[in-house]
Amino acid sequence: MAVVFEKPHSLCDVSMHYCPGCTHGIVHRLICEVIDEMGIEGDTIGICPVGCSVMAYDYFNCDMIEAPHGRAPAVATGVKRALPDKYVFTYQGDGDLAAIGTCETVHSATRGENIVIIFINNTIYGMTGGQMAPTTLPGQVTQTTPFGRDTSVAGFPIRVCEMLSTLDGVALAQRVSVDSVPNIKTAKKAIRKAFENQKEKRGFSIVEVLSTCPTNWGLDPIEALERLRKDMIPYFPLGVYKDITAKEDK
Amino acid sequence: MNHEILLAGFGGQGILFAGKVLAYCGLIDNRELSWLPSYGPEMRGGTANCSVCISDEPIGCPQVIDPDLLMVMNGPSYDKFIGNVKPGGKAFIDSTLVEQKCERSDIECFYVPASQLAIDNGLEGSANIILIGKMIKESGIFEEQTVRKALEKIIPPKRAHLIEPNMKAVKIGMDF
Amino acid sequence: MERNLMKGNEALAEAAIRAGCKCFFGYPITPQTELSAYMAKRMAKAGGVFLQAESEVAAINMVLGAASAGVRAMTSSSSPGISLKSEGISYIAASDLPCVIINVQRGGPGLGGIQPSQADYLQATKGLGHGDFQVLVYAPSSVQEMINLLTKAFDMADEFRMPAMILADGLLGQMMEPVEFPEAKTHQIPKPWATNGTGMKRKHNIINSLYLTPEELEKTVLDRYKRYEVLENEHTEAETYLTEDAEILVAAYGATARVAKSAVIKAREAGVKAGLIRPITLWPFPKKEIVKASENAKHILVTEMNMGQMVDDVKLAVECRVPVSFFGRTGGMVPKPSEILDKILELGGAE
Structure with missing residues (x-):
């Protein structure tokens, strides 16, 4: 019987701990497809810090490091500087990347650290049970904004790609979504481009993936995807915020 | 002979450079030695x-803490340290900048107008080395040639032209 | 071998390069800054990496990354910066990664001051981060010893897969002394656990400190404590000076031990049988060395640049068999030999 659809080799054959309807699984798969297609599994080191992705070291077949909360870009810097010819990526959530790890994120970006960051934006702290994240939308109800995020108290969400795109060290800053087949295809292209950038030593690449968290949003998977489209995309528009190869193409 | 020197x-x-010259002299003479600077805000213009x-x-x-050789180049340092000099010790004082005169009879004081001598000889900034010259002469701690070797070690090759002016300053101090 | 004059901070940097340190990540803080500056100048030429990190936190996590990659990595700081690094140090210890951390201590707490201090003794030996773990702590007392212990710290860190700290202070960091660099005797061992790419030739390596099953986490801690036991039994170090017949035993480490030694010499001249024990490893603590050195002691005087942080360790080592007193200065004050001498003479019953 002909095999028409396979699990990527770089994705471990284990059951994941992610909740039903969570889009982490899709993003993991996209990364692994890219790693397989580029033939770089043996040369890749992945770094997952604290958050829902904390146990992702069991899901990727390449060498993996579990970093302290928010510190993945610093750990990645250490690995990449020690092993400049290897591929290094981090996989971080919004609380990790844009709250406790903002400093590491911004500085690895401005140094043009030749790494890939996959940034999962689901507007909430998932692992700890649904608290306000730096990307939580105005009015969004979470455990720590029980009456909805009041921007006069809790401030405004951070648009990470827009912010990082102002830095000279950034090669690629792109926001994608995994809510539909066309968007998933775009997301994979973006991830591929990020790894290609690393191969060509172009500098820092970040792919922000708008994701769902049905459990902590209190929605079923379908409703969650609808919320992503209806509420998140308008606030966090999809698109390429910086791509230094775009200039080269012209 | 052991020496505890405070500059x-x-x-x-x-000040730190003058201390370095002495430390390197010790190194060249194969002595045991240590060099310890005051550090911190001092390096931005305070006392050193x-x-x-x-x-x-x-x-x-x-x-x-209680030196047997003291070199002071300003009034506040003189006030702070002159009383700490060990009996029998020697103090080398830049009398251009220090107006005070010591009344202790148990130590020997050498008043050298080092800053003025430096200006008079076109060696601005070398008052410290003039005092070092006086110190080695009066204490016998190091030979003149040792100071030259020390300077050769401290001063990087691209600034080698600074060795002779420094040696001139040493000589002025020794001859004063 | 040629004798050279070097500042303690610079000697540590040069020794690290000679010990095969490939990555240095630092952040400016007085009084250790010369170390970073030296690394900035030399590391690239030596084929290594120098990077000024955006924070102390980032620096220690860069060390975590480089150590995971299997290379020798180091960071340095001074007291307030070490507090910031404690998160990363805990993770490094929990991930069984080797690295070297330098603390050129200054007065605390808080921003404190910038003058020499030993007030991070308890932090270094008992609580350099959350959780059950230890780091190797070496306390040099001369610039030459900084060189020797740094090389050793890298070797021991690799062998026991744990962080090692050089606990220095502003006085040692800033002073210059003649030093010699012995021919590199450093011993690098293979690191099959490193996350440096599987090359598709082995199962993936995982560097991790997360164990959600308590039984599993307990086991990793117990395994680590077995290694600690070996260190405590076999790798303690101390120097003794005139301890055989010492009735007043002075216990001091680092820069304070130099001052204490001057005081001991003067006490002997004054007819008091004083001796000095200088712990070189602060963890593991040289208990048996202290017991031996205190065989004839009527009194032990601990002296430090803090409020007496080593006193309990000494009391426990001698099981309170010998009375233990303390004299120290803190906040950046360096004790004078005469102050320690007075205390020795007082304990020795001299007039």
């Missing part, structure tokens, strides 16, 4: 001081 003045007068120990035994405490 003190304003930041920018070359530097402890140098030269000995035939391993150095214990590198911080010189």
